[in-house]
Amino acid sequence: MRDAEVLSSAFEAARILVVGDLMLDRYLGGEVHRISPEAPVPVVRLTSQSERPGGAANVAANLVGLGVEVAVAGFLGSDTDGGRLLDLLQGLPVDTAAVVRLDGRRTTTKTRIVSAHQQMLRLDSEETTPVSDGGIACLLERIHERLSEEPCAIILSDYAKGALSDAVCRAVIAEARDLRIPVLVDPKGRDYTKYTNATVVTPNKLELAAACDALPDHVDDLLEAGERLRQHLNLGFLLFTRGEEGISILEPRGAFHIPARAQRVFDVSGAGDTVIATLAAGLVAGLDHMEAAHLANVAAGVVVGKVGTVPIERDELFQALSRERANLGESGLAPDVVSAGRGASAGTTG
Numbered sequence: 001m002r003d004a005e006v007l008s009s010a011f012e013a014a015r016i017l018v019v020g021d022l023m024l025d026r027y028l029g030g031e032v033h034r035i036s037p038e039a040p041v042p043v044v045r046l047t048s049q050s051e052r053p054g055g056a057a058n059v060a061a062n063l064v065g066l067g068v069e070v071a072v073a074g075f076l077g078s079d080t081d082g083g084r085l086l087d088l089l090q091g092l093p094v095d096t097a098a099v100v101r102l103d104g105r106r107t108t109t110k111t112r113i114v115s116a117h118q119q120m121l122r123l124d125s126e127e128t129t130p131v132s133d134g135g136i137a138c139l140l141e142r143i144h145e146r147l148s149e150e151p152c153a154i155i156l157s158d159y160a161k162g163a164l165s166d167a168v169c170r171a172v173i174a175e176a177r178d179l180r181i182p183v184l185v186d187p188k189g190r191d192y193t194k195y196t197n198a199t200v201v202t203p204n205k206l207e208l209a210a211a212c213d214a215l216p217d218h219v220d221d222l223l224e225a226g227e228r229l230r231q232h233l234n235l236g237f238l239l240f241t242r243g244e245e246g247i248s249i250l251e252p253r254g255a256f257h258i259p260a261r262a263q264r265v266f267d268v269s270g271a272g273d274t275v276i277a278t279l280a281a282g283l284v285a286g287l288d289h290m291e292a293a294h295l296a297n298v299a300a301g302v303v304v305g306k307v308g309t310v311p312i313e314r315d316e317l318f319q320a321l322s323r324e325r326a327n328l329g330e331s332g333l334a335p336d337v338v339s340a341g342r343g344a345s346a347g348t349t350g
Contacts, residue, residue: 004318010285011067011314017146018063019172020056020157020164020186022074022099023108024085025309027052032115044115052309053088054110056157058270059186062277062299062311064092068284071151073098073143074163075105075131082107098142102135108161131162139163140171147175152284154181155276156195158188169194182236182283186276187211192233199236200289202276208240223248223255237289239296241275247297249290256290258297270309271300278312298324 029048036043053061056074063070072094076082078101085107089096108126112119131139147154154176158164169185173195176183182199190210195201209216212225227250230238237251246260278299282292298320299312 004321007282007285007318008067008314011281012069014152014281014284015069015071015149016063016153016155016280016284017071017073017098017143017151018056018060018155018157019073019098019143019168020059020155021108021159021161022057022072022076022085022089022163023053023055023110023159023161024081024088025052025054025058026050026109026111028111028113030113030115032120042115042120044113044120051084051088053085053092054270054309055108055159055161055273056155056163057085057089058273058309058311059155059157059277060089060094061092062274063281064094065311065313066278066281066317067314068281069095071095071098071146073139073146074100075135075139076101077105077107077127078103079107081109081125095146098139098146100135100139100142102131105131108159126161128161130165136165136167140168143168143172144175147172147179147181150179151181153280154183155280156183156185156198157273157276158186160188164188164194166194170196173197182280184276184280184283186272192229195235196233197235198233200239200279201233201235202239202241202272202279204241204272205243208238223250226250227255239275239279239289239293241272241300247275247293247300249293251289258290258294260297260301270311271304273309274299274303274312278317295321 027050028046030044030046032042032044034043060070060072076099106127111123113121156164173183177197185195185198185201187201187203192211205216208226209222212229214222214225226238230250237249239249241247244260247258249256275296278296279292282295299317302316302320303310303312
């Protein structure tokens with residue numbers, strides 16, 4: 001693994017394009033001291049409110065936190081929430097020239113009510129109907145303009161809200177392949193065909209099991225089914241997250257596992273966004289995919305210790321890496337990686 005100074009400089013020299021479903025995450029915090037006399041529900045006395053980028057916008061926020069230059073492409077409504085999210089992105093700062101605002105379409109907004117570090121309720125305001133052909137054409141035109149600047153990598157952040165249709169995914173991956181730009185995909189749904197020829201897809205264990213029609217807790221079967229999927233989609237490698245068990249990687253050489261480090265988990269919201277952002281940043285910084293996956297694993301361990309959707313920061317990532325090395329007496333990645341073999345369990349973390 002490169003040292004922090006070299007990685008930091010490499011992050012700052014990189015530019016990554018994030019394409020996907022842009023969301024606004026709103027948090028209403030309060031205190032609970034009694035149950036409502038109107039219904040058996042807690043009464044929350046509101047004490048705070050905050051708004052943060054969510055979905056693909058949170059991927060962008062994570063990249064900015066690492067020091068990477070970022071452009072985003074996707075859809076927002078012409079409503080107040082869309083304007084608020086655009087302001088948040090531009091304030092990071094993120095290049096929003098490829099964001100298309102659609103009249104009459106609602107911006108995806110998730111409102112979470114939180115008390116004592118616990119999420120009590122989530123209210124979703126969204127529209128998942130297909131975007132018009134004109135909207136798709138406008139988005140593809142703006143993505144093409146961004147690709148002409150030859151970013152170091154592209155991230156497709158799919159939350160199934162309409163931005164990453166089959167047509168958009170196939171067009172972006174094809175153009176990126178011609179330009180030799182790696183494409184990383186955080187997938188959604190059961191059919192991954194639209195991600196064919198991407199560099200890597202990064203589902204969680206349950207998502208991969210659904211896509212492969214496999215049982216999530218039968219690791220041997222999941223590894224074999226995942227490898228068949230990797231070959232079918234012509235991916236460079238496939239990475240799937242396994243929560244407290246860490247990260248597993250499927251590639252032509254075999255299956256490998258990176259155990260998670262013991263940590264206190266407050267909230268897993270946005271952890272997948274952190275994983276794909278840090279993986280992409282590591283790859284464009286010159287790390288191989290095993291080192292980049294290790295970096296992403298450490299970053300995920302940091303953000304799950306926070307409440308809400310909070311992006312990783314470069315300094316806290318490097319501090320976590322430094323603590324890990326000090327605790328383990330290690331200076332490299334190799335001791336952390338367990339070869340799972342083909343059909344052998346990658347579930348043992350020791």
